[in-house]
Amino acid sequence: METLTHILNGFVVCMQPMNLWYTFLGVLMGTIIGVLPGIGPSAGIALLIPITYGMNPTSALIMLCGIYYGAKYGGSTTAILIRTPGEAASVMTSIDGYEMARKGRAGAALAVSAIGSFIAGTIGVIGLTLFAVPLASMALKFGPAEYFTLMLFAMTAVSTLTGESPAKGVIATIFGLMIATIGIDLQSGQARYTMGIPEFQDGVGFVVVVVGLFAMAEVFRGLEDIYRGTSAKAMKITGKLWLTKEEWQRSIGPIWRGGIIGFVIGVLPGAGGTIASIMSYTTEKRMSKHPEEFGHGAIEGVAGPESANNSDTAGALVPLLTLGVPGGGATAVMLGAFIMYGVQPGPLLFQNRPDLVWGLINSMYVGNIMLVILNLPLIGLFVRLLYIPVGILYPLIVAISVIGAYAINGSTVDLWLILIFGVIGYVFNKLDIPVAPLVLSLVLGGIMEQSFRQAMTISGGELKIFYNSGITVTLLAMSVISVALPFVMPMLRKLGSKGDES
Amino acid sequence: MIRTVLLTVLSFGFVMAAQAQVWRPERPVEIIVPTTPGGGIDRTARLLQKIIQENALAGVPVSVNNKPGGGGAVSLVYLNQHAGDAHFVAINSPNLIANDLNARGAVKYRDITPLANLFSEYTVVAVRSESPLKTGQDFIDRLRKDPQSLAVSTPTTLGSVNHLSFALVAKAAGIDPRKLKAVVLGSGGDAVTALLGGHIDAHTGTPSSVVRMVQADKIRALAILAPRRIGGPYANTPTWTELGYKVVMDTWRGVIGPKGMTQAQIAWWDGVLAKVVASPAWKEALEQNTWEANYLNSVQTRKQFDDEYAEYHAILGDLGMLK
Numbered sequence: 001m002e003t004l005t006h007i008l009n010g011f012v013v014c015m016q017p018m019n020l021w022y023t024f025l026g027v028l029m030g031t032i033i034g035v036l037p038g039i040g041p042s043a044g045i046a047l048l049i050p051i052t053y054g055m056n057p058t059s060a061l062i063m064l065c066g067i068y069y070g071a072k073y074g075g076s077t078t079a080i081l082i083r084t085p086g087e088a089a090s091v092m093t094s095i096d097g098y099e100m101a102r103k104g105r106a107g108a109a110l111a112v113s114a115i116g117s118f119i120a121g122t123i124g125v126i127g128l129t130l131f132a133v134p135l136a137s138m139a140l141k142f143g144p145a146e147y148f149t150l151m152l153f154a155m156t157a158v159s160t161l162t163g164e165s166p167a168k169g170v171i172a173t174i175f176g177l178m179i180a181t182i183g184i185d186l187q188s189g190q191a192r193y194t195m196g197i198p199e200f201q202d203g204v205g206f207v208v209v210v211v212g213l214f215a216m217a218e219v220f221r222g223l224e225d226i227y228r229g230t231s232a233k234a235m236k237i238t239g240k241l242w243l244t245k246e247e248w249q250r251s252i253g254p255i256w257r258g259g260i261i262g263f264v265i266g267v268l269p270g271a272g273g274t275i276a277s278i279m280s281y282t283t284e285k286r287m288s289k290h291p292e293e294f295g296h297g298a299i300e301g302v303a304g305p306e307s308a309n310n311s312d313t314a315g316a317l318v319p320l321l322t323l324g325v326p327g328g329g330a331t332a333v334m335l336g337a338f339i340m341y342g343v344q345p346g347p348l349l350f351q352n353r354p355d356l357v358w359g360l361i362n363s364m365y366v367g368n369i370m371l372v373i374l375n376l377p378l379i380g381l382f383v384r385l386l387y388i389p390v391g392i393l394y395p396l397i398v399a400i401s402v403i404g405a406y407a408i409n410g411s412t413v414d415l416w417l418i419l420i421f422g423v424i425g426y427v428f429n430k431l432d433i434p435v436a437p438l439v440l441s442l443v444l445g446g447i448m449e450q451s452f453r454q455a456m457t458i459s460g461g462e463l464k465i466f467y468n469s470g471i472t473v474t475l476l477a478m479s480v481i482s483v484a485l486p487f488v489m490p491m492l493r494k495l496g497s498k499g500d501e502s
Numbered sequence: 503m504i505r506t507v508l509l510t511v512l513s514f515g516f517v518m519a520a521q522a523q524v525w526r527p528e529r530p531v532e533i534i535v536p537t538t539p540g541g542g543i544d545r546t547a548r549l550l551q552k553i554i555q556e557n558a559l560a561g562v563p564v565s566v567n568n569k570p571g572g573g574g575a576v577s578l579v580y581l582n583q584h585a586g587d588a589h590f591v592a593i594n595s596p597n598l599i600a601n602d603l604n605a606r607g608a609v610k611y612r613d614i615t616p617l618a619n620l621f622s623e624y625t626v627v628a629v630r631s632e633s634p635l636k637t638g639q640d641f642i643d644r645l646r647k648d649p650q651s652l653a654v655s656t657p658t659t660l661g662s663v664n665h666l667s668f669a670l671v672a673k674a675a676g677i678d679p680r681k682l683k684a685v686v687l688g689s690g691g692d693a694v695t696a697l698l699g700g701h702i703d704a705h706t707g708t709p710s711s712v713v714r715m716v717q718a719d720k721i722r723a724l725a726i727l728a729p730r731r732i733g734g735p736y737a738n739t740p741t742w743t744e745l746g747y748k749v750v751m752d753t754w755r756g757v758i759g760p761k762g763m764t765q766a767q768i769a770w771w772d773g774v775l776a777k778v779v780a781s782p783a784w785k786e787a788l789e790q791n792t793w794e795a796n797y798l799n800s801v802q803t804r805k806q807f808d809d810e811y812a813e814y815h816a817i818l819g820d821l822g823m824l825k
Binding site: 042043046047049050053139140141142143144145184186187188189191198199200201202269270319323324325326327329332333335336339340342344345346347348409410411450454457458460 | 538539541542544545548552567568569570571572573575576579604606607608650653658659660661662683684685686687688691692694695696698699700701702713714715717718720790791823
């Protein structure tokens with residue numbers, strides 16, 4: 001009952017005109033930061049902290065939080081229109097979202113991203129409101145062994161992402177794993193595959209790789225088309241700008257499921273929005289009646305991941321607020337901001353500062369409404385990008401990619417990398433090697449390896465640590481099922497159809 | 503025309519001569535941060551920027567420039583590209599010396615100009631409150647019986663200051679540091695989660711990394727590697743020295759300049775930084791972050807670097823990690 005009073009008081013706090021204004025400012029800046037590749041939410045929040053000096057802590061945190069979830073709205077825009085993920089978690093959107101744009105359905109893809117983000121974002125905040133305190137203990141149950149089995153399960157999705165040729169899928173997967181090993185190995189302190197380049201000691205940035213593989217590769221492909229004179233006409237919008245009834249019906253399921261997947265993954269520190277969106281994508285592909293459409297403009301492949309990466313932000317606030325544990329870069333920066341304002345997130349925060357906690361959480365309901373209102377009218381404006389002639393569009397993509405890649409570390413090495421990965425992406429495309437498994441193994445590889453070795457250190461080399469807890473056993477079983485399913489299902493179907501005949 | 507040029511050259515010469523005695527910045531000053539925005543080092547730089555600007559200590563604008571990469575190596579290369587130019591300074595930490603010993607960077611710690619130590623963060627050894635380990639002595643006793651019996655997190659890599667702390671404590675108690683079970687769990691935040699969840703037995707890290715949990719009685723700080731007790735939430739945490747193991751490990755934050763700085767330039771920075779650490783805003787920030795006041799000027803800082811290099815060298819040798 002007391003909690004309910006606090007929640008209602010929180011609405012009073014977040015509806016104060018001043019706080020509404022800061023919510024708006026936050027989500028607006030978040031959208032802009034999301035659109036620009038390279039500047040992600042963590043750098044964005046960190047750079048904007050100085051302008052909050054002297055503000056009251058609640059307003060300041062409401063604004064910074066707005067930047068965080070606002071960025072996830074913006075990330076899909078460039079992913080859909082120019083195949084350049086504006087934010088790491090939008091990488092899956094640049095696969096089917098861009099294909100939708102090529103088919104003249106850019107408006108629908110942008111609309112479903114915005115609406116999906118809104119619904120899932122709200123699901124996430126509801127989850128945060130209801131379960132923040134009970135879920136805090138769940139985050140703690142995940143130690144290295146649990147993370148390893150979770151990553152293993154996520155990794156089995158490779159089979160879903162691989163196209164017709166398993167061998168090509170394996171090539172892409174292994175290539176991703178190889179890139180993931182570059183840098184200083186935390187467990188031994190040794191540098192691996194750094195080739196004497198100091199920038200490589202911290203590993204190769206994920207955004208750099210995907211900007212190269214997707215955006216730059218697309219430019220090379222476009223150049224070839226121009227050279228051969230087979231260049232496609234501008235991607236005109238066909239049919240209505242908005243979602244058709246059929247598209248909407250196909251999207252509802254993925255949005256809901258994405259919302260739930262995103263929230264749960266978000267609660268686990270360290271997993272993050274990119275993994276959430278990949279898991280949503282593979283879930284949708286598995287559940288779909290037309291899995292062959294994925295990679296060629298399936299709206300489910302946009303609706304699911306874009307929803308998942310939004311509810312992930314609300315999930316990530318669970319360990320931050322209740323334990324004072326940041327799950328990733330952006331929440332780590334926010335933790336710093338909390339401390340700077342003299343607010344200590346952690347077990348005591350909900351008791352000591354209910355006004356602040358609930359004001360902040362409730363502002364996210366308001367912020368999500370603002371974002372969807374802000375983003376929907378922009379669709380009409382953004383799709384005009386597609387009418388830009390290719391002679392201008394391709395240089396524009398290169399410019400955005402270069403600025404984005406340079407903005408991450410201010411390093412020219414990253415510029416060479418996007419060029420190199422652009423060539424690799426182009427070659428992969430020519431050879432029909434899918435890039436999705438590469439993206440998956442690149443995201444998962446690092447955490448998977450490190451958590452395996454952490455677990456082995458803790459257990460003193462005993463493998464039993466991986467079947468000691470209910471969580472690890474469940475995840476291992478799910479991994480086995482996931483791998484076996486594609487083989488077992490056709491057999492079952494065969495049996496079933498035989499049964500029908502007889 | 504010729505006269506104007508001559509005059510300009512002459513007056514420029516005078517300015518240069520004057521600068522030989524007293525140096526002051528003529529262009530905006532840049533504080534280089536070896537990490538991405540957001541962490542403790544970045545916060546230190548932005549705090550420094552804020553205090554210098556609000557009190558007009560520099561007379562020129564101050565900017566912060568993040569140059570992450572290579573565990574700090576990239577920022578050092580960038581700093582030394584401005585050799586002799588005191589408009590460029592960087593915030594640094596013991597990584598400067600650890601990386602030198604681990605042969606990770608092109609720039610040695612002797613290739614830069616030490617300017618100041620701003621504050622210290624002495625490493626604590628912490629367990630979760632349910633742990634049977636109640637005191638630092640319990641911790642030592644367990645390790646003496648079996649060095650492999652405790653999994654201890656040492657963010658953020660092997661050979662880091664936190665890892666060295668663990669090794670130092672063990673060595674002081676006569677335990678072979680090579681037999682210890684040090685686990686690296688990424689950032690300090692990940693380690694705290696794993697500690698709370700009972701996946702590891704103990705954690706070595708900065709007091710600020712666990713302070714909220716200590717206040718909430720979820721985590722117990724067994725002992726601190728400080729020369730004397732630190733106050734606030736850690737007032738009841740004994741030092742290892744009190745327990746009979748004379749070890750100190752300091753995750754300091756310092757200011758360094760490029761190589762080839764003149765005495766006048768160093769003197770100017772000594773003056774400015776001494777004013778910074780005397781300001782009320784600085785003292786307030788120290789308290790907020792559980793940072794320990796420990797200002798050292800440029801001369802003292804150089805000595806600290808040398809002492810630390812020798813100490814790290816010894817303990818890395820014990821760990822068999824020297825290259």
